[in-house]
Amino acid sequence: MNPQALPYGPAFGLGVLVPVTVLLLVPLVIAARRAGSAAGTFVVVALWLRYIAGAYHLYMFKPLAGGLSGNALLSIGVTAFGLLFVVRPANLALKWLLPVYALVVLALVSATLNGDPAGGVNMGVKYAYMTVIVIAVFQALRCDPEARFLSWAMVSFLPLLVFQALSLALHLPKGSEDGDGVVWVGGYNHEAAFSVAMMTGFLVGCFARSAPRVVRVAFLAATFIGILLAGYRTTILAFVPLALATLLSGLTLSVRRDQRGSMAVTAVVVGVLLVSVGVLLYSTKFADLGAFLSDPAGLIKSPRDFDYLERRVMSARPLIWSSYIYAWAEGTPLQHLFGFGPESWEGLFKVYPHNTLVGTLYELGWFGVAAMITLWTVMFVAAAASRGERFKLVAAHFAFFLLNMATMPFWQVEGLAMYGLLCGYTIYAARAAARPRPAPLRLRDFAPG
Structure with missing residues (x-):
C-alpha cells in the first residue's frame, strides 16, 4: 500500500x-x-x-498532457474512438437524445456568456461520452436482442470486486465520508x-x-454486498428500488405462469421484511435524513443561519445546497436563466x-x-412504454x-456510464415496444388460394 495516497485513505x-491488472x-x-x-465489445472494454x-x-488524477489528467485523456480517447x-x-439523430444535446448547447452558451468557453467544452465532452455509451448499448442490442453482451459486460466490473476483496483480505479500509x-x-x-460504479454492475x-443463473445470482450478490461495504448512504438508499424490483421480478418469473400470482405476493412480503431489517440496521446512519425530510424547507436557508447541529445534518448537504x-440568487437576471x-x-x-438539480441551477x-x-422525464416515459422488463427499467x-438528489452522477464519469447504459437499454426497449407485433398465423393463411 502507498502511504502517500490521497487524504481520503490508502x-x-x-x-x-500491475500484477492484478x-x-x-x-x-x-x-x-x-x-x-x-463491435458495439458490444466497445461497451465491455470502455467500462473496464x-x-x-x-x-x-x-497517477490518473495528475495532469499528463495539455493540463489534462490521465482520466480526462482516457475519457476523451474512449469518446473519440466510439464516435469514429x-x-x-x-443513430446520433435518435429523438430521445435531444435533451442531451440541449444540455450541451446550454453549457456552451452559459460558458460563453460567463467568459469561460473551456468549461463548456469540458461538459460537452462528458455528455459526448455518455452519448457514445447510450448509442453503443443501443446498437449492441439491435445486433443481440437477447442482450448476451451484457453477460460478458459483467467482466468489466471485476476490477471493482477484486480490489475490494483485496482490501478486505489485507484489512485496508478507509474512513467514511461521514x-x-x-x-x-x-x-x-x-x-x-x-459505489456508483458498483451499482452500475448490479x-x-x-x-x-x-x-x-448461478453466475448471474452470484454476480448480483457480490455487487449487492459491495455496495453495502462501500457504505455510501446516497447509493445505498437509491439502490433500494432497483434491488427490490430485481428480487420481485426474479422470484415471480422463476415459477410457472399459473403460480406467479402467489409468488408475487410472497416476494412482496419478503421485500417488506428485508426493508424492515434494513431500516433497523441503518436507523442510526439515516436518522438525520428523517430529520431533514420532516421539514426540508426549514434547512434551505442562508448559510450564515445554520447552527452547529444543522451543519452536521446529512453530512452538511443542506448547508451545501443552500450555499449554491x-x-x-445573488446573480444577474441573465445568470438566473x-x-x-x-x-x-x-x-x-x-x-x-x-x-444534480442544485448544481445545474x-x-x-x-x-x-x-x-x-x-431528459429524466423523456427516459422515464420511454421506460414506462417498454415491454417485458418495464418494471425493472422504471x-x-x-x-x-434518487441518486441525483444527494450526489452528482452527471459530474462523475462512473455516473455518466451508468446512465448511458440505462438509457441505451431503455431506448432499445421503447423502440421494440413501438414496433407492431406480427399477427398470429391462422390455418386459413395456409389454404390454397
Whole structure:
C-alpha cells in the first residue's frame, strides 16, 4: 500500500496494481472476443478501462498532457474512438437524445456568456461520452436482442470486486465520508464514485438475462454486498428500488405462469421484511435524513443561519445546497436563466453541489434545470412504454433519480456510464415496444388460394 495516497485513505501501490491488472486482462480479452458485435465489445472494454483507471487514481488524477489528467485523456480517447469507429451517424439523430444535446448547447452558451468557453467544452465532452455509451448499448442490442453482451459486460466490473476483496483480505479500509466508521472501496479514491460504479454492475446483472443463473445470482450478490461495504448512504438508499424490483421480478418469473400470482405476493412480503431489517440496521446512519425530510424547507436557508447541529445534518448537504442556491440568487437576471457556467463552482466552493438539480441551477440556470428534468422525464416515459422488463427499467430510472438528489452522477464519469447504459437499454426497449407485433398465423393463411 502507498502511504502517500490521497487524504481520503490508502491506495494500492504499483506492486499490487500491475500484477492484478495483468491477471484481469485475461477475462477481459475473452469477454471482448465473445461480446458478439463491435458495439458490444466497445461497451465491455470502455467500462473496464474506466474501472481499472479508478484503481490508479494516484497517477490518473495528475495532469499528463495539455493540463489534462490521465482520466480526462482516457475519457476523451474512449469518446473519440466510439464516435469514429462504433457509433453509426444515423443513430446520433435518435429523438430521445435531444435533451442531451440541449444540455450541451446550454453549457456552451452559459460558458460563453460567463467568459469561460473551456468549461463548456469540458461538459460537452462528458455528455459526448455518455452519448457514445447510450448509442453503443443501443446498437449492441439491435445486433443481440437477447442482450448476451451484457453477460460478458459483467467482466468489466471485476476490477471493482477484486480490489475490494483485496482490501478486505489485507484489512485496508478507509474512513467514511461521514467520519463515523470505515468503508471498503478497494483502494479507490472515494466511496461515491466507487459505489456508483458498483451499482452500475448490479444494473448490468439485472438485465444480463442470458447469463447462467448461478453466475448471474452470484454476480448480483457480490455487487449487492459491495455496495453495502462501500457504505455510501446516497447509493445505498437509491439502490433500494432497483434491488427490490430485481428480487420481485426474479422470484415471480422463476415459477410457472399459473403460480406467479402467489409468488408475487410472497416476494412482496419478503421485500417488506428485508426493508424492515434494513431500516433497523441503518436507523442510526439515516436518522438525520428523517430529520431533514420532516421539514426540508426549514434547512434551505442562508448559510450564515445554520447552527452547529444543522451543519452536521446529512453530512452538511443542506448547508451545501443552500450555499449554491443563495449564491445563484445573488446573480444577474441573465445568470438566473443561464447560470454561472459549467464547473464555475471550482475554486469558489470547497465541495461540489451534491445534488444534480442544485448544481445545474448554479451552472446552467433555469434553462438547464428544465433541460435536465426533460431528459429524466423523456427516459422515464420511454421506460414506462417498454415491454417485458418495464418494471425493472422504471425502478432503475427511479433509483437513478434518487441518486441525483444527494450526489452528482452527471459530474462523475462512473455516473455518466451508468446512465448511458440505462438509457441505451431503455431506448432499445421503447423502440421494440413501438414496433407492431406480427399477427398470429391462422390455418386459413395456409389454404390454397
